Amino acid sequence: MVKKRSRWELIYDVLRVTSEEKDAKKTRIMQRAYLDWRNFKKYFELLLEKGFIVKCNSPPDGYKITEKGLELLERLRNVDEIRTVGEMLG
Numbered sequence: 001m002v003k004k005r006s007r008w009e010l011i012y013d014v015l016r017v018t019s020e021e022k023d024a025k026k027t028r029i030m031q032r033a034y035l036d037w038r039n040f041k042k043y044f045e046l047l048l049e050k051g052f053i054v055k056c057n058s059p060p061d062g063y064k065i066t067e068k069g070l071e072l073l074e075r076l077r078n079v080d081e082i083r084t085v086g087e088m089l090g
Contacts, residue, residue, distance in 0.1 A: 014043050
């Protein structure tokens, strides 16, 4: 059975992929985060609007994670680790 990802897991995946890719394009981020277009657009636009991701000048349709985005990514990574430990114990 496939586990449905939470909103935070989806955001974490978009931020993680964006941080791993250099000047990533939307399609590449969407594919690597395993999201359909509707969900990708929803979360990507939110992250862009809130300043966690920014559009690059070169290449013109590339995106990168901001310092603020890296901080959120790290916090979400910590929450994921705590959740994983909790599942192992409980």
